[in-house]
Amino acid sequence: MKLQTQIKLKKQEHNLIDYNTKLLLLGSCFSENIGDKFEYYKFQSISNPFGILFHPKAIENLVIRSIQQKEYTEEDVFFHNDQWHCFDAHSKHSNVSKEKILSDLNTQIQLTNQQILESTHIIITLGTSWVYKLVESDKIVANCHKLPQKEFSKILLSTYEIKQSLQSIIEAIQSVNKNASIVFTVSPVRHIKDGFVENTLSKSHLISAIHQVTNNQVSYFSSFEIMLDELRDYRFYKSDMLHPNNTAVEYIWQKFQHVWMASESVKIMSDIDAIQKGLKHKPFNEKSEAHQKFLEQLERRKSEIQSTIKHLKF
Incomplete structure (x- = not known):
C-alpha cells in the first residue's frame, strides 16, 4: 500500500558537493535552515x-x-x-551607531564578494514575488524595518520581471566565476500576510521564472514541492x-543530500555527526574514569578527521 506521493529526484551527475566544496547560501529563512545543516556538518x-x-530583487542587488x-555610505542608511x-x-544588521552599521555592511560586501569568487555552489532560496517599493524614491527594498505602511507601495513582480532578475544574478555570478553551480529553490514557508490566494500566485511566479532560466549550470531543487506533496500534513x-x-x-535535507552530495562525503558527515553529539554529551560525573x-x-576521532x-574546526 502506497501512503505517500513522492517527488521524483534525479541524482546530480557532476559537480557534487564534498568537503572541498565552498558554498554560499542566499535568500529566505529556509536557506538558513539548510545553511545550519551545512554548518553542523562542517562544510x-x-x-x-x-x-x-x-x-529576487533584493538578492540581485546584493x-x-x-x-x-x-x-x-551615509546616504544608504537612515535613523x-x-x-x-x-x-x-x-x-x-541594524545598529545604534551609524559608523558600526556602515562598517558591518561593508565587511559583508567584501565577504560576499570573496565567497562569490570562490564558491563552487551558490544556493538561492526565493520566498516571495511580493515586493515593497518606497513611494518617495521608487526604490524596491529588501526590508521595511517597520516604517509606516503609507511610505511603501506593494507590488507583485511578474514572471517576466523575476526571470530578468534571475538572469541578472546568473550573469553577474558567471562574469566572475564561470564554474559555480547555481541552485535555485523556492521556500515552502507560506506568506499568509499577503493572503492565501496571493501567496499561491506569488510562489507560482517564482517557480515559473526559475524554470525559464535553468540550464547545465543552473538547476532547480524542489523543496517547495517536497513540503507540499510529500509532507502533506500539519x-x-x-x-x-x-x-x-x-x-x-531534516527530511528535505536528506532529499537534498540524495541529489547533491558526493557519496564519500556521506560517511564523513556520519563521523562528524557522532563527534557533534559527543561534544554535547553531559556526563553524570565529569571526573569519572569512564567519562575521561x-x-x-x-x-x-576529532584528530583523525x-x-x-x-579546514575542519570543532
Whole structure:
C-alpha cells in the first residue's frame, strides 16, 4: 500500500558537493535552515551575509553590489526607532551607531564578494514575488524595518520581471566565476500576510521564472514541492502552521543530500555527526574514569578527521 506521493529526484551527475566544496547560501529563512545543516556538518559555507532576503530583487542587488564592491555610505542608511537601518539588509544588521552599521555592511560586501569568487555552489532560496517599493524614491527594498505602511507601495513582480532578475544574478555570478553551480529553490514557508490566494500566485511566479532560466549550470531543487506533496500534513509544521518544523527540514535535507552530495562525503558527515553529539554529551560525573576515556576517544576521532580535512574546526 502506497501512503505517500513522492517527488521524483534525479541524482546530480557532476559537480557534487564534498568537503572541498565552498558554498554560499542566499535568500529566505529556509536557506538558513539548510545553511545550519551545512554548518553542523562542517562544510565550508556562508549563509545570508546580509540576513534573510525574501525576494529576487533584493538578492540581485546584493549579488551585483558585492561583485562591484560598491561600499555603503551615509546616504544608504537612515535613523528610525533609535537605530540606524539599511533598506538593503535585514534588521539583524541594524545598529545604534551609524559608523558600526556602515562598517558591518561593508565587511559583508567584501565577504560576499570573496565567497562569490570562490564558491563552487551558490544556493538561492526565493520566498516571495511580493515586493515593497518606497513611494518617495521608487526604490524596491529588501526590508521595511517597520516604517509606516503609507511610505511603501506593494507590488507583485511578474514572471517576466523575476526571470530578468534571475538572469541578472546568473550573469553577474558567471562574469566572475564561470564554474559555480547555481541552485535555485523556492521556500515552502507560506506568506499568509499577503493572503492565501496571493501567496499561491506569488510562489507560482517564482517557480515559473526559475524554470525559464535553468540550464547545465543552473538547476532547480524542489523543496517547495517536497513540503507540499510529500509532507502533506500539519504535523510537519511548527506551531504557527506556516514554517517547516525540524522533522520537515531534516527530511528535505536528506532529499537534498540524495541529489547533491558526493557519496564519500556521506560517511564523513556520519563521523562528524557522532563527534557533534559527543561534544554535547553531559556526563553524570565529569571526573569519572569512564567519562575521561570518552573524552580521549572523542579527541582521537576529532584528530583523525581533522588530519584528513584541514579546514575542519570543532
